[in-house]
Amino acid sequence: MKNIQKLKFAAFAAFITAGASVTAQTQITIATVQVGNTSNTADANNHGAVAYGYAIGTYEVTNTQYAGFLNAVAATDTYNLYNSNMNSHRWGGITRFGPSGSYTYAVKSGFELKPVNYVSFWDATRFTNWLSNGQGSGSTETGSYTLGSVANPVNASVERNAGAKWVVTSENEWYKAAYYDPRKTGGAGGYWLHATRSESLGDNKAFTAINVANHSDGDFANGGFSGPGSTDVGAYVNAASTYGTFDQGGNLMEWTESISGAKRGVRGGSWLLTELHLRSSFRSNLNASDEGSNIGFRIASLAASKKN
Numbered sequence: 321m322k323n324i325q326k327l328k329f330a331a332f333a334a335f336i337t338a339g340a341s342v343t344a345q346t347q348i349t350i351a352t353v354q355v356g357n358t359s360n361t362a363d364a365n366n367h368g369a370v371a372y373g374y375a376i377g378t379y380e381v382t383n384t385q386y387a388g389f390l391n392a393v394a395a396t397d398t399y400n401l402y403n404s405n406m407n408s409h410r411w412g413g414i415t416r417f418g419p420s421g422s423y424t425y426a427v428k429s430g431f432e433l434k435p436v437n438y439v440s441f442w443d444a445t446r447f448t449n450w451l452s453n454g455q456g457s458g459s460t461e462t463g464s465y466t467l468g469s470v471a472n473p474v475n476a477s478v479e480r481n482a483g484a485k486w487v488v489t490s491e492n493e494w495y496k497a498a499y500y501d502p503r504k505t506g507g508a509g510g511y512w513l514h515a516t517r518s519e520s521l522g523d524n525k526a527f528t529a530i531n532v533a534n535h536s537d538g539d540f541a542n543g544g545f546s547g548p549g550s551t552d553v554g555a556y557v558n559a560a561s562t563y564g565t566f567d568q569g570g571n572l573m574e575w576t577e578s579i580s581g582a583k584r585g586v587r588g589g590s591w592l593l594t595e596l597h598l599r600s601s602f603r604s605n606l607n608a609s610d611e612g613s614n615i616g617f618r619i620a621s622l623a624a625s626k627k628n
Contacts, residue, residue, distance in 0.1 A: 347455055348388040350486075351378040352621055353564040355493070357502045363511040365601060367495045375621040376489060376497045379553035379566055380435035380574065381447065383413035383427045389447050390414070390425040393460055397423055399446060399471050401460075403438035403611050411549040411613040412438055433552035435567070435616040441575045441584045441608040442472055444488045444617040451619070452485040472609045475582050489620045491578040491585050491603075498561050498568035498588070499600045513599050515568035515588065516559040521595050524570075527551075530558045533570030534591045535598055541591065549591050549613060565618075569598040572616030573606075580605040590614035 352375035362369040394401045402425070406412035413431030417424045445467065446460035453463045461467045464484035480487050489497075501517060504510030513519045518531035524541040526532050533556060540547035554566040561568055568574070568588050578585030583605035589597035592614045596602060606615070 346388050348385045353378050355497050355563050368500050370492050370496050377618040380616045380618050383431045383436045386436035387414050387425045387427050395423050396421050401443050405438045434550050435572050437616050438611045440611050444575050448486040475608045485623045491576040494576050494587050497563050497565050501562040515561045532556050532559050535570040575617040584608045
């Protein structure tokens with residue numbers, strides 16, 4: 321299993337690095353893993369029960385993938401899909417060139433495999449709409465979500481549409497992929513505290529350990545107390561969840577669909593936060609329009625979802 325995951329990551333790294341100079345014509349690929357065990361029950365926090373199969377992103381959406389999206393749909397950037405901090409801040413990974421109407425985007429050197437940050441919940445939904453509509457010139461406003469061509473829609477009015485293909489994960493989809501293990505409790509199934517098949521986390525710089533994640537444990541994984549934020553996706557090569565996802569603990573907080581008033585849920589903690597924030601028992605909400613250095617997203621595919 322470990323060697324397979326290493327090979328998968330190596331292949332993914334080779335693909336995505338080669339695609340760093342993505343253009344509007346380039347089709348991006350999202351690596352996914354299947355999540356089954358459709359009879360699973362929720363845990364004590366009442367999270368994690370999902371009665372259908374689905375595929376979830378193996379990794380967080382990267383700068384390279386998001387730059388491909390921008391080059392396809394954001395020549396004018398009507399919906400503010402690009403945040404200037406992606407270029408001006410040392411933790412951002414995408415540069416924009418040219419005037420409005422002719423914007424182009426490129427990934428900063430060394431940021432190709434890092435997860436995209438400074439993205440809102442609405443950026444994430446538009447990304448999934450675009451994927452669902454075949455990429456290229458596909459619409460960002462309809463498909464998995466109906467957004468009404470409003471940069472920041474009324475939060476609670478937007479839910480996934482029937483027949484959605486690519487989506488921002490629901491909280492239960494995210495939670496199950498991160499923490500559920502059908503082999504726990506003698507095969508009856510159960511949940512881990514951390515998304516690394518573990519109840520505790522080790523040194524954040526031990527990249528080949530089995531119970532590690534990019535979080536703040538007295539320093540940062542990249543460069544002591546002044547590190548550059550996130551690590552490459554999948555950098556903790558032996559710390560996958562049961563289903564084979566990486567970085568659902570640490571790296572960046574990830575948007576989910578869960579609604580709390582004017583806010584949307586985020587899960588998983590980040591490089592900036594402590595171990596407490598990475599636990600299955602910890603959840604928080606942000607304004608759907610929030611964008612920050614430690615906010616990113618992961619998506620799921622329902623195209624082949626099954627009830628058994």
